[in-house]
Amino acid sequence: MFSLILSSLWYNDIAKFGFAAMGRSGSSVVEPSSPSETLTAQSTAHKERLAGLGGVMVGIGEQVYSVLLLSFFFLEVFATGFIPYVGKAINFLLLSWMYAYYCFEYKWNFSEVALDKRLDYFESNWAFFAGFGSPCVLAIFFVSPLVSYGIMAVLFPLFVLAATCSGAEQDISFPRRKWRGVGLGRLPIFYAADSLSLWVLSLLPLEPQDKTQEIKAH
Structure with a gap:
């Protein structure tokens, strides 16, 4: 348990140093290409959006969501x-998708990719992410929990690191029409978890339901 x-x-430090080793910073990609310039502009706009008290509240709401x-997906x-x-x-x-999302979440946090873009990109490329996360599940699916914790720790x-070194943040920075509709189409993986999350947030007395939708959109 202590090792876990x-x-x-x-894990966060491993992703951070891997991100730095690839020549990236938290808000840009050091590559003389059009996708990286697009990502830099997106990150700058994201920072401007999160400026001020209102932006902080939106950021907190996004993290809660x-x-x-x-949690509901788990x-x-x-x-x-x-x-x-x-x-x-x-x-x-579902476990394959969950592990894949967790792996890429570190990179998307460092790249400051908005939550709605993450989910849209993930659900539009569901076959790739199912394949990406399946080796982790295969390694732990047929062994005891104690052994599986040790395997997953390695x-x-x-x-x-593999997710951090990928170019997913370049694809996600393209206009949506360039990568949506390619392959097998979008699969609503998080539909049930999304519906339950919005329902819980709508019960909070501090924000009306329309504000909940606004938080998700940001």
């Missing part, structure tokens, strides 16, 4: 394991 907690604390979304993954016959297969697929940082 310690490894979790190190993200935590709720991933419960969805857990629940599918109890479905007879097809439950294991569905559980395997494998997960490697996949975080």
Whole structure:
């Protein structure tokens, strides 16, 4: 348990140093290409949007929504394991997506990619992310939990580095029409978790429901 907690604390540092080793900073990509210039402009606009007290509140709301979304998705993954016959297969697929999202989330945080763009890009490239996360699930799916924790402590940082060194933030910075509609189409992976998250946020007394939608849009 101590090793698991310690490894979790190190994952962010591993991603940060991997991000720096690729010649990137937190807001730009040091490459003389059009996609990197687009990303720099996107990051600058994102910083300007988060300036001031209102921007801070939007940022906090986005983080709360993200935590709720991933928590409900994790419960969805857990629940599918109890479905007879097809439950294991569905559980395997959802776990693959979950690990893939966690791996790329570090990079998207450093690149300051908005949450709605992350989800849109992820669901539009669901086949790639299912394949990316499946080796992690294969390594732990058929062993005991204690052994699986040890395996993931070694494998997960490697996949975080692989995601960090990828060019996904360049693709996501393109106009949506350039990468949507390519391949198998968008799959609403987070639909159930998204609906439950918005429902929970709508119950909060501080913000009306229309503000909840605004937070998600940002």
